[in-house]
Amino acid sequence: MLPRVLSLGVRRGRFTRRPGTLRGGFSLDWEEKLSEIKKKIQSALPGTSLLPLYDSSHLPPDHADVVIIGGGVLGLSVAYWLKKLEKQRGALRVLVVERDLTYSRASSALSLGGIHQQFSLPENIQLSLFSASFLRNINEHLAVVDAPPLDLQFNPLGYLWLASEKNAAAMENNVKMQRQEGAKVCLMSPDQLRNKFPWINTEGVALASYGMEDEGWFDPWCLLQGLRRKVQSMGVVFCQGEVTRFVSSSSHMMTKNQKEVKLKRIYEVHVKMDNSLEYQPVECSIVINAAGAWSAQVAALAGIGKGPPDTLQGTKLPVEPRKRYVYVWHCPQGPGLESPLVADTSGTYFRREGLGSNYLGGRSPTEEEEPDPGNLEVDHDFFQDKVWPHLAQRVPAFETLKVQNAWAGYYDYNTFDQNGVVGPHPLVVNMFFATGFSGHGLQQAPGVGRAVAEMIVEGRFQTINLDSFLFSRFYLEEKIQEDNII
Amino acid sequence: MAALWRSLRLVAPMWNRSTRGIHHLGGAVDPESNQKKRRTMLQYLSDYFYDVEFLRGYFFQNEMVKVHQKNRSFAYLGETYGPNNAGAFFILKQGGAVKFRDKEWIRPDKYGHFSQEFWNFSEVPVEAVDASDCAINYEGLENLHLLKELQSLSLQRCPHVDDWCLSRLYPLADSLQELSLAGCPRISERGLGCLYHLQNLRWLDISDLPSVSNPGLTQILVEEMLPNCNVVGVNLAEGLKIGPEEQPRDTDRPVPA
Numbered sequence: 001m002l003p004r005v006l007s008l009g010v011r012r013g014r015f016t017r018r019p020g021t022l023r024g025g026f027s028l029d030w031e032e033k034l035s036e037i038k039k040k041i042q043s044a045l046p047g048t049s050l051l052p053l054y055d056s057s058h059l060p061p062d063h064a065d066v067v068i069i070g071g072g073v074l075g076l077s078v079a080y081w082l083k084k085l086e087k088q089r090g091a092l093r094v095l096v097v098e099r100d101l102t103y104s105r106a107s108s109a110l111s112l113g114g115i116h117q118q119f120s121l122p123e124n125i126q127l128s129l130f131s132a133s134f135l136r137n138i139n140e141h142l143a144v145v146d147a148p149p150l151d152l153q154f155n156p157l158g159y160l161w162l163a164s165e166k167n168a169a170a171m172e173n174n175v176k177m178q179r180q181e182g183a184k185v186c187l188m189s190p191d192q193l194r195n196k197f198p199w200i201n202t203e204g205v206a207l208a209s210y211g212m213e214d215e216g217w218f219d220p221w222c223l224l225q226g227l228r229r230k231v232q233s234m235g236v237v238f239c240q241g242e243v244t245r246f247v248s249s250s251s252h253m254m255t256k257n258q259k260e261v262k263l264k265r266i267y268e269v270h271v272k273m274d275n276s277l278e279y280q281p282v283e284c285s286i287v288i289n290a291a292g293a294w295s296a297q298v299a300a301l302a303g304i305g306k307g308p309p310d311t312l313q314g315t316k317l318p319v320e321p322r323k324r325y326v327y328v329w330h331c332p333q334g335p336g337l338e339s340p341l342v343a344d345t346s347g348t349y350f351r352r353e354g355l356g357s358n359y360l361g362g363r364s365p366t367e368e369e370e371p372d373p374g375n376l377e378v379d380h381d382f383f384q385d386k387v388w389p390h391l392a393q394r395v396p397a398f399e400t401l402k403v404q405n406a407w408a409g410y411y412d413y414n415t416f417d418q419n420g421v422v423g424p425h426p427l428v429v430n431m432f433f434a435t436g437f438s439g440h441g442l443q444q445a446p447g448v449g450r451a452v453a454e455m456i457v458e459g460r461f462q463t464i465n466l467d468s469f470l471f472s473r474f475y476l477e478e479k480i481q482e483d484n485i486i
Numbered sequence: 487m488a489a490l491w492r493s494l495r496l497v498a499p500m501w502n503r504s505t506r507g508i509h510h511l512g513g514a515v516d517p518e519s520n521q522k523k524r525r526t527m528l529q530y531l532s533d534y535f536y537d538v539e540f541l542r543g544y545f546f547q548n549e550m551v552k553v554h555q556k557n558r559s560f561a562y563l564g565e566t567y568g569p570n571n572a573g574a575f576f577i578l579k580q581g582g583a584v585k586f587r588d589k590e591w592i593r594p595d596k597y598g599h600f601s602q603e604f605w606n607f608s609e610v611p612v613e614a615v616d617a618s619d620c621a622i623n624y625e626g627l628e629n630l631h632l633l634k635e636l637q638s639l640s641l642q643r644c645p646h647v648d649d650w651c652l653s654r655l656y657p658l659a660d661s662l663q664e665l666s667l668a669g670c671p672r673i674s675e676r677g678l679g680c681l682y683h684l685q686n687l688r689w690l691d692i693s694d695l696p697s698v699s700n701p702g703l704t705q706i707l708v709e710e711m712l713p714n715c716n717v718v719g720v721n722l723a724e725g726l727k728i729g730p731e732e733q734p735r736d737t738d739r740p741v742p743a
Contacts (some may be wrong), residue, residue, distance in 0.1 A: 023689050136624060136650050140550045145542045146529050155676040156653035212683075213653050337675070337707040338682030355675060 029388060042090035050395040054212065058135050059280040060239035062269050064095035066456070067269050067284040069243050069298055070099025073108035073220065073442055074289035074434045076227035077449025080142075083234040085450075085457045094236045095282060097271055101240045105376060108224050108442055110409030112326060114217040114341055114351075115443035116159040117183035118209055120174045121419070124440070125181040125463045127447035134446035135223070143229040152227040153175045154218040157340045157351075158211040160197075161484065162394075164345040168206040170483065175209050184213040194455050199335045199395055204345060217341060217351060220442050244279060245270035246287070246302045248428070262313075264428045266302060286456060288432045293321030293373075293410035295421075295435040302428050315475045319421065319436040321373040322413040326362045327383050328405040333397045334359055348390040350398075358404065363387045364439075364486060379404040411439045417479040422448055423455060432456065433471060438486055553646060555624030556580060567605060569632035570612050574604055578627040582617035586610045587635075611635035614664075618642040627654040638664035642691075643671075649677030656683035666691035668719060673697060675704045682711050693719025 005206060034383060068075045079094050086092045103109040113137070117128040134141060139149045160377040171187075178185050187209055190202040198209075232238065247268035253261050266287050272279040291298045299305065299317040307313025334357055341351035350361025363386055365371065371379060392399040414421065414436035421436040434452050437444060446465060454462045461467065470481050531538040556579075563572035574584040574592070578600045583593040587610055592660050594600040612633045623646035630636070636658055641647050647670045655662070662684050667673055674697040681690065690712065705720040 140547070143543065143546055145532050145539050145546075153674075153676065154649055155679070156649050157676075157679050158653075212656055214650075216653075336711050337679045338711050339679075355700055355707060 016350040020372055036422055056280075058240070058273065059278075060075055060095055060097065060241065060282050061093075061237060062280070063093070063283045065093045065280055065284065066095070066286045066288060068094065068096045068288045068290055069269075070290035070292055070295075070435075071096045071101070071228075071238065072103070072290065072292050073224055073227065073445045074292070074348055074437075074448060075288070076231055077445040078288055078434055078452045079231045079236045079449075080227055080234070081446075081449040081453035082354045082456065083231065083236060085453045086248070087169065087457070090235065095239060095284075096231070096236055097239050097241055097243055097269075099240070099242045099274075101238075105223070105410065106355050107410050107412060108220055108445075110326075110407060111220045111442045112217065112351075113220040113442065114159070114213040114486075116211055116341075117181075118159055118161055118174070118185055118211055118215075119179055119440075120170075120177075121480060122177060122181050123464060123466055123468065124419070124444070124482060125178055125183055126139065127444040127451075128440075129214065130447040130450070130464065131443055131445065135218065138223075138226065142226045144229055144233045147229060152218040152222050154216055156213075156216040157338065158215040160211075160342045161209045162205045162343065162345050163207045163209070163407075164204055167345070170209050171209055174484070179228075183211065185209050185211050197335070197339065199339075199397055200342070201396055203393075210340065215340075223442075223445075230231045239271060241271040241273050241280075243269055243298060243301065244272045247281070248302070262427070263323075265430055266428065270352045286432065288434060288452065290434045292412045292435060292441070293319075295319045295412060295433070299425075299431075299433075302425075304425060304428060304430055304431075311368060312472075315471075317421065317433070317436070317471070318416045318474060319412050319414050321410040322438075323371045323373045323376065323408050324362065324364065324409050324439070325371075325378055325382055325406060326360060327387065327403055328353065328358060329361050329401045329403045330358050331398055331401040332357050333400070335395065335397070342394070343484075343486055344390055344394050346390045347486070348387055349393070350391060350395075359398075359401075361387070361391065361449055363390065364397055373410060376408045376410075378408050380406065412441065413438045416474055417481050418485050419480050419482045420444065420448065420469055421465045421471055422451055423461075423471065425471050426475075438482075439480075491608070552711060553621050553623060554625065556621050556625050557629075559625070560629050561632065564632055568609060569634065570610065571605055571607065573629055573632035574612050576632075577615050577617055577620075580617065580620040580622055580626070582615060582620045582622075584612055584616075585614040587613045591616075613642075614638040616640045617644060620644055621646055622651075623647065624651050624654060627651055631657045633658075635661045637661055640664075640666040641670060642666050643669040646672070648672035649674060649680075652677035652680040655680065659684045659686065663689060664689040667695065668693045669695070671696055675699065675707075678708055679711070681708070684712075685714075687712060687715045690715050691719045692715045692717065 056270055067080055075096055075098070079096055082092055082094055100106065115132060117125050117129060117132070119125050119128065135152060135154065138152060142150060161171065173186050175185050187207060188196065189207065190205050193200060193205065193208045194202050234375040246266045247270070248264045248270070250262050250264045253263055255261055267283060269282045269284055270279045271282055289298050291297050296317045296319050305314060305316030335352060339352050341349060343349040346363070348361065348363040350359050353360050365382070365386070369386070374416060380403070383406070405431050418438040419436070420441065421433040423432060425431050425433065432452055432455065434448055451464055451466050454460070473480065487692050515573070528538070528542070532542055560572045560576040563575060574586070578592065578594055581594055581598065583591050585591045586604065586607060589610070592604060593601055613636065615630070615633070615636060615638070618640055619642070621639070622644055639662060652673065663686055664688055665681070665684065668691045673695050678692065681687065690708070692705065692708065694700070701720045702722050705717055705722065709717050
């Protein structure tokens with residue numbers, strides 16, 4: 001009995017010890033066998049990863065219903081609203097792909113965090129009003145069991161926009177429209193302005209508009225972390241990786257005028273891991289481009305803009321990264337605790353930070369002075385030459401100040417009309433955009449997230465009509481210009 | 487009944503800054519403290535069962551709906567009975583007290599009943615409102631705008647009054663002379679900047695605000711902002727120690743030879 005067992009063991013050992021070297025040319029090809037077994041299991045049980053022979057926990061899942069490219073505040077907001085508006089619990093499997101989970105270059109984290117309703121487009125005002133009410137009730141919306149409540153550190157002091165002679169009429173019209181939409185804005189003449197804020201030098205100011213309610217600034221990092229926490233508790237999967245390829249199927253259709261149109265549908269997204277060649281193809285049915293300053297690269301991967309110019313196929317997504325600086329300075333005699341965020345006629349803006357007479361501010365450079373967006377290095381000469389003179393002219397107390405700190409961040413700047421792009425692309429039918437907000441993305445994120453989720457779940461915009469923000473306006477040359485951009 | 491629910495800890499203690507809230511962070515925020523924290527039975531169950539987690543979330547949302555219901559708009563009453571009566575009814579329903587001009591304070595008793603005689607007043611303005619410990623929030627403050635001639639407002643220890651609410655006080659700027667915000671857990675120095683609009687304010691109480699980071703400095707800045715107002719509540723010597731008395735160096739005396 002015992003020798004039989006031993007001989008059996010020896011025989012098996014002889015067969016399996018050196019698989020490729022047995023006489024007779026019999027070789028066990030492990031790779032082929034493995035892929036055959038994997039295919040069999042996958043055909044029997046689709047969607048499982050029953051082969052834990054290698055650790056794949058860092059890879060995204062094989063299938064996802066919605067893939068959101070970009071984990072900033074817009075991407076997370078879309079994920080939140082998708083999960084909130086889905087028809088059944090767990091109906092939508094959402095994957096958020098973010099290249100840099102430390103958010104070191106993300107516009108959301110580096111933002112100044114302001115929110116205001118003083119826009120020239122009614123849709124923008126509606127989005128901001130909704131976002132303000134979302135932020136006000138953030139601890140109801142983003143409540144997670146056993147997690148501490150979020151402290152947004154909201155400062156309700158409002159925005160003060162100053163207008164020179166030539167902009168005064170436009171500002172008055174805008175304020176009338178803002179009041180109609182429900183924003184609480186009041187107009188002030190230079191005398192009233194001087195009474196209210198004696199530290200302002202009103203030379204060159206013809207009119208000022210001051211937002212009284214629902215305007216101010218808050219901590220964007222807190223909003224980001226709150227959204228992330230809530231979205232993870234709702235079941236959204238996060239993945240760190242970069243999208244490198246879209247695989248799409250196309251169908252050729254004829255328009256009424258007998259012109260051929262090629263409609264594409266993305267069915268697979270290749271997500272590449274950091275610092276390696278490993279990638280995971282994720283089968284998906286909807287892709288959302290919320291990549292912020294890098295949205296144009298993602299859109300180019302899908303073939304948007306590859307075609308003869310002046311056609312719909314050749315219209316690129318006109319969003320590019322623009323570098324903006326923010327400076328922190330200390331001024332002991334500066335404006336007091338009540339000072340709002342002042343946006344000057346020259347485009348300079350500043351606001352108070354905390355109790356210690358520190359101020360934050362900056363200025364948007366003109367087209368000629370645009371810095372190179374290759375890196376996030378700060379140009380201190382820009383403050384000396386272009387920002388400080390305007391600050392000192394508007395607030396005489398700022399003639400003596402000391403710069404403590406500075407940083408730079410990207411705007412996802414829409415070169416066409418500085419307004420966001422929301423909604424599906426006409427040719428790549430399952431790619432939705434939520435990008436291009438040129439500096440006011442953070443304050444409109446909750447509203448835009450809800451709009452995109454409504455578009456996906458219901459098929460059309462239900463609460464706020466963002467039809468004028470669709471991609472097709474780039475081809476039809478319909479500009480919706482927003483004037484009040486810092 | 488409310489005490490029973492609270493003892494079951496179905497709802498995480500949200501609005502008080504107790505140490506329990508700070509130490510028991512969610513796993514996504516602070517993974518290391520996960521191992522160290524003492525978890526109650528309910529939290530343990532919530533981590534393991536979706537049903538318990540959902541139930542706790544549901545009860546929390548219910549509490550929030552109740553607060554919103556309390557702060558619904560009472561403007562429709564203003565058309566029939568006048569804005570002052572509508573605003574007074576809102577405050578009394580919440581559990582606060584109201585004083586009409588030349589009349590006595592109307593307070594609800596412990597069962598929530600109050601005298602209904604104020605409906606017969608016509609055009610008598612409300613002078614003072616005491617909304618201490620009421621669940622008034624941002625939406626409810628819109629009802630206060632109906633009281634155009636309010637002179638004194640007390641929002642002591644209101645758990646839902648935060649910085650957003652302070653930005654809604656500016657319509658009362660013409661008449662408001664006394665304001666008390668003592669003990670509100672969610673007001674910080676950022677909201678106090680909004681009080682600049684209340685230029686007629688003569689007395690402001692900002693004592694015992696736990697969310698204000700530096701009470702002494704805040705009081706100084708608020709006093710600078712409202713020069714005609716008497717700002718009370720913070721003891722400026724709080725936290726300062728008197729050092730050992732130094733011998734004054736007398737430079738007039740000639741050096742002894």
